[in-house]
Amino acid sequence: MRLRRHPLRLRLTLLYCLVSVMSSAVLLVIMWALATSLDMGVPPMPLPRPPAPVSPPADARGVPAPRPVPEMDVGVGVVETSGGLARPLIALAIMAVISLFLGWLIAGRVLRPVLTMTERLHQISDRNVHERLALPGRRTELKDLADTVDGLLGRLETALDAHKRFVANAAHELRTPLTVERALLEEPLIDPDADLATFRANFERLLAISERRGQLLESLLTLSSSEHGRGADDLVDLADLTELTLRERAPEAERRGLRVTTWLQPARVPGDPILLGRLLVNLCDNAIHHNVPGGTVEASVLRAFGRVVLTVANTGERIPPDQVDRLFEPFQRLHRTADDGHHGLGLSIVRAIAHAHGATLTAHPHPDGGLVVEVAFPLVAGAVEDGAHVVTDGG
Known part of the structure; x- marks a missing residue:
């Protein structure tokens, strides 16, 4: 049961043992090969020349004594093959058992941080998502x-x-x-x-x-x-889309006495036309509604540094710099009004659409009051046209 609970540790243990046993076996083969080559390369030792035969002394009857037969050492140079192979095999079996034990310990030591992280992750839920693993030690x-x-x-x-x-x-x-x-x-x-x-x-x-x-x-x-992504990509001309959006809102701008100025360079970006249209509608509505009588609205589409930059700026009430980021959160307004017809979702939708199109959104207060919003889209090669035009509408 314990082995079933730790399958990865068991696999690592078997891997360590296999590597150790194979290394030991290869070492034994190398040692046997070296010993064999050394035995074959050593020249045979020359036998000493036997001394001249000496007549054995005769006994009392005059009969010569028998010549002694030299003794032969038959054990020298004979390899005990059975004993020489049995001992290394026994040592190899012992090494395999030791490798299993050490491999189990090493695998447990290596996997201990993983087990610790797994236990902590099991304890984290939506109620304590603020907790962290905070694994100690040096960087590994x-x-x-x-x-x-x-x-x-x-x-x-x-x-x-x-x-x-x-x-x-x-x-x-x-x-x-x-x-x-x-x-x-x-x-x-x-x-x-x-x-x-x-x-x-x-x-x-x-x-x-x-x-x-x-x-x-x-x-x-x-x-x-818009937060979950966009639909099929089309090449959308931001200049034409911006001009169309401002033309539809010209009566409202004229009623408020606003002066609208645009500087547009034709440039197409890949994206969803409906979402990009909503982005422009929200930016233009925000610039017109949160303005002052006789104020200005400036819109531009420019190509710079491999990007298409859409900028919408308006005059209006001065905005503290530390409050700009809060305006792009849902239901956040500079001054909350109970029944002004706005819900504080316009700029948050702009940010979500820009993020879905891979664009970078930046905003900062206008020097004369109001807000300046820049949306930088990545420029696609071959999706630009030459020329620019300025359109100025007075109110």
Whole structure:
């Protein structure tokens, strides 16, 4: 059962043992080959010349004594093959057993950090996602893996926190019109003197609230779809799309007395035309609605350093630099107004669409008040055209 619980450790142990046994066997073969080659290369020793025969002394009867026969050492140079092979094989078997034991210990030592990380990861959930592995020791492959997992947990914690804030803000934004709708429905029922004009007025307000809530739901769906990626890529001319968007909003800009200036270089970028159109709509609406009477709106599409840079700038209220990043979060506005027709999702949708298209989004306060937003798209070779034109609309 213990071996089944540690299959990787068992595999490493068998691998260590196999390497050790094979190395020992190869070493024995090399030693046997060297010994054999040495035996074959040594020349035979010359035998000593026997001394001259000496007549043995005669006995008393005059008969010579028998000549002694020289003794032969038959054991010299004979290899005991059975004993010479048995002992190395026994040593090899003992080495295999020792290798198994040492391999098990070494595999356990190597895999100990992995087991520690696995146990800690099993204990981490959405309630304690702030915890980290924090594997101690010097930098190794396993510590790099642990640090990578810690970075992933950090990004996951940030995403979960943003998701919780998004859900809470969305619930608040949806709860407010529901409360107002209930009050408008109860008002004529409670008032015994309510007439047809009262019901009509309440119904008109209900229709306006319902329309704004539909816009909110549409914005939420757009934000969700843009965060999950884009559809099929088409070559979209940002200059034409920007000019069309501003032309559609020219009456509103003229009504507010705004001066709109554009500098457009034709440049096509790969992307989803619907999402890119929504990005421009949100940027232009933000520049027009959050402006001052007699202010300016500047839009440009330029090619620089291998990128297509879309810039939309507007005058308006001065924005503290530390509040710029907060404006791109869902349901965040510089000054929260209960019933201004805006939900604080425009710039967050812009950021999500830019991220889905691999673009870099930067923003900073305008020197005269207002905001400057830049979206830099990667430039595709062969997707640009020569020429530029300036369009100025006065209001």
